[in-house]
Amino acid sequence: MDQRLHDLTEQLDAGLIARREFLRKAAVVTGGTAAGLGALRTLASAQPKTKLRVWLFKSFVTAGNEVLAKHIEAWAKERKVDVETDWATFGDREQKFVAAIEAGNPPDIAEMNIYGPMRYKAALRDVSKVATQLASAKGGHLPFAERAMKAEGKFLGVPRYSMTTVFFIRKDIMEAKGLKPPKVYDPDVVEFARKTTDPAKDLWGFGQTLNRSDDGDGFMSNILWDYGGGVWDKDGKPALGTAFLKQNTAALQFAVDTIKKHKIQPPGVMGWTDVSNNEAYMAGKLVTTNNGASLYYAMVQKKHELAPKTLCVLTPGGPAGSFVGSSCYNWAIFGKSKQAELSEDLIRWVEDESRFNEYVQASVGQAGPVYKARVDNPYWKSDPNFDAILQNILRSVNLGYPGPMTPAAAEVQGQKILTDMAGRVVVGGLSPEAALKEAHGRIEEIYKMRRA
Amino acid sequence: MATPAARLPVRAALDRREAGVALRRVLGHDYRLGFLFVAPIILLVLALVAYPFGYAIYLSLTRKYVGVPPVWVGFDNYVKLTWDGFFQRAVVNSFIFTFGSVSVKLLLGMAMALVLTSQIRFRSFWTGVLLIPWVAPTVVSALNFLWIYDYSLGVLNYLLVRVFGLLPQGVGWLSEPGTAMASVIAVNIWRGFPFFGISFLAAMKAIPAELYEAAAVDGAGPVQRFWRVTLPGVKNITIIVVLLSTIWTFNDFQIVYILTKGGPGGATQVLPVLTYEIAFGAQRLGEAIAVALYMLPPLAVVIIVLARYMRRGQKA
Numbered sequence: 001m002d003q004r005l006h007d008l009t010e011q012l013d014a015g016l017i018a019r020r021e022f023l024r025k026a027a028v029v030t031g032g033t034a035a036g037l038g039a040l041r042t043l044a045s046a047q048p049k050t051k052l053r054v055w056l057f058k059s060f061v062t063a064g065n066e067v068l069a070k071h072i073e074a075w076a077k078e079r080k081v082d083v084e085t086d087w088a089t090f091g092d093r094e095q096k097f098v099a100a101i102e103a104g105n106p107p108d109i110a111e112m113n114i115y116g117p118m119r120y121k122a123a124l125r126d127v128s129k130v131a132t133q134l135a136s137a138k139g140g141h142l143p144f145a146e147r148a149m150k151a152e153g154k155f156l157g158v159p160r161y162s163m164t165t166v167f168f169i170r171k172d173i174m175e176a177k178g179l180k181p182p183k184v185y186d187p188d189v190v191e192f193a194r195k196t197t198d199p200a201k202d203l204w205g206f207g208q209t210l211n212r213s214d215d216g217d218g219f220m221s222n223i224l225w226d227y228g229g230g231v232w233d234k235d236g237k238p239a240l241g242t243a244f245l246k247q248n249t250a251a252l253q254f255a256v257d258t259i260k261k262h263k264i265q266p267p268g269v270m271g272w273t274d275v276s277n278n279e280a281y282m283a284g285k286l287v288t289t290n291n292g293a294s295l296y297y298a299m300v301q302k303k304h305e306l307a308p309k310t311l312c313v314l315t316p317g318g319p320a321g322s323f324v325g326s327s328c329y330n331w332a333i334f335g336k337s338k339q340a341e342l343s344e345d346l347i348r349w350v351e352d353e354s355r356f357n358e359y360v361q362a363s364v365g366q367a368g369p370v371y372k373a374r375v376d377n378p379y380w381k382s383d384p385n386f387d388a389i390l391q392n393i394l395r396s397v398n399l400g401y402p403g404p405m406t407p408a409a410a411e412v413q414g415q416k417i418l419t420d421m422a423g424r425v426v427v428g429g430l431s432p433e434a435a436l437k438e439a440h441g442r443i444e445e446i447y448k449m450r451r452a
Numbered sequence: 453m454a455t456p457a458a459r460l461p462v463r464a465a466l467d468r469r470e471a472g473v474a475l476r477r478v479l480g481h482d483y484r485l486g487f488l489f490v491a492p493i494i495l496l497v498l499a500l501v502a503y504p505f506g507y508a509i510y511l512s513l514t515r516k517y518v519g520v521p522p523v524w525v526g527f528d529n530y531v532k533l534t535w536d537g538f539f540q541r542a543v544v545n546s547f548i549f550t551f552g553s554v555s556v557k558l559l560l561g562m563a564m565a566l567v568l569t570s571q572i573r574f575r576s577f578w579t580g581v582l583l584i585p586w587v588a589p590t591v592v593s594a595l596n597f598l599w600i601y602d603y604s605l606g607v608l609n610y611l612l613v614r615v616f617g618l619l620p621q622g623v624g625w626l627s628e629p630g631t632a633m634a635s636v637i638a639v640n641i642w643r644g645f646p647f648f649g650i651s652f653l654a655a656m657k658a659i660p661a662e663l664y665e666a667a668a669v670d671g672a673g674p675v676q677r678f679w680r681v682t683l684p685g686v687k688n689i690t691i692i693v694v695l696l697s698t699i700w701t702f703n704d705f706q707i708v709y710i711l712t713k714g715g716p717g718g719a720t721q722v723l724p725v726l727t728y729e730i731a732f733g734a735q736r737l738g739e740a741i742a743v744a745l746y747m748l749p750p751l752a753v754v755i756i757v758l759a760r761y762m763r764r765g766q767k768a
Contacts, residue, residue, distance in 0.1 A: 268603025271626025423717025
């Protein structure tokens, strides 16, 4: 009983107040309490639900995006969380991250590309606990994924999937010419492309831009490794124009020759952006090109006439082997988030095998494995073109190879120094040696500044 | 009789009154109300212009990576940029882009205004049509031109090679340094000349018809009337339009970024795109702001000189 009612009863018993007054006061107390409880209940129900801000990567594979959004929505409903979802794609994600971090208002959790944890490590939370838990449940991380997500022994991102590139070939043209898939760029790709190029029909044997783009930068990285060179040595020090000068000169010369000497590329290739080769391939203007699985997805989804005529094979190599830069999309939790545990719960939810499998099925080869157990998913045997994707992922190496992946390596990639270097030779008239020296100077400066 | 101690507050009050009178004499009797009225705009200017600008200057004097506190480096960023080959090339490209665009926009805009002031049919319709490039969003225009310029799939090569047979083979408009710069300038001209035209049109309509009649009576032909009447009549508006367009074109980011991203090989790299690349690609915010601020003093000098000239013209 309310203490005030108890006091009133005692006063009535003692004859201190009249019965009528007792009833009046008791009614006030009871009514007031009831009204107060009602108001409190209203206030309690008006309290906002826990809010979680989630930034997602808007991939070209829209069916995958829809599956992920559906999973997050289901999680929010189950956990009674108010989720605010925002999407960013290739062209605007870094701007959004930079702006949000500098404004002190980043999301709680974000889906990042492989460079994200390295670029934003100062703003990210240690997610080692959830990363190792998930890894142990899924047979462990693939080596490149673990290395890419770790900085100073801590995981800054929880690996999700790998979006690698493969070599696309027009199977119908290849068979009509009696050719076989090329294994190395020189001479295989050159010969293959020479035999299939037909300028009169605006058909080009090879389409690979060296212009400022992710596609161009990825190709330049790979070709330097293929020739035994690279940007960094095994200790993570700049080696572009020093230790690997000879190998890099040969690699750069080859890349330039595909345009200037062999003339196996379309004349406008130096003006291409990331989507240009996709468009040219789907328009039937290219016989071969390097691209991610999104190109295959686009053709399959649209039931494009070239989808069944396309063969995806391992990326060709060079004298030192065949190298492919790694990719590892991941979940990162920001240090400013007050919902770290909730964010980890969301990661566990979407990385649940049945849900992730649904995502893989919708992604038509784009969501490659980063955990050992996922390599054995029968899905990767469901289409002959998927095997090249899987094998390229398994042999992929990280930015910075043969050294560690560093913020300086991420910055060199971000500034597109390798494509600038190629462009200086193709259209700027520099010799490969001079372009390598110029690029090496820029990389040395980045290295020194990052160390400072 | 008041004691000296009692006189002091009186003296202070008198001093205050005298100061108030002096202020009223200088600023007007209702200066307090005046300050009250202008206070909001002063606060807004301080918060939205002065503070960000001051903070930008401060950041340009620091080494600032994303998510990491800034480290003071003085003028290091500016010194480094001065000797940086890529920055120097971006400065040269920015001037080529700006003056190439503005000079052609000036000529086309004048031609547009002259045509629209002449006796043509459907003048309102043509005025509306010519304004379309100006009102269309820049991003949309630039993306359309990206397709138009495409070597294999673009309509420009299709017209030149297949339809009109003017060229034996298509041109890689965005893949060669010369054509790439010309192409981005052409898009800027296409987008910007209606602003010149419509401004000149307004200025020409303000010229009294009597001046043309008097010139005609004196025997002046169309060319002389243009040089002696029209041009002096639109002189001030020309200066304003050129000044504004120079600033806008110098700071234009969207067209170059969407069409070439500064390529091929840095051939179309201009300062706004370089600023963007350093800020978001390299994530060096201090250096990026230094790039953006580097050309501010010369631009400010141009603005001051032109503004003074304009005001002198108005007084005359």
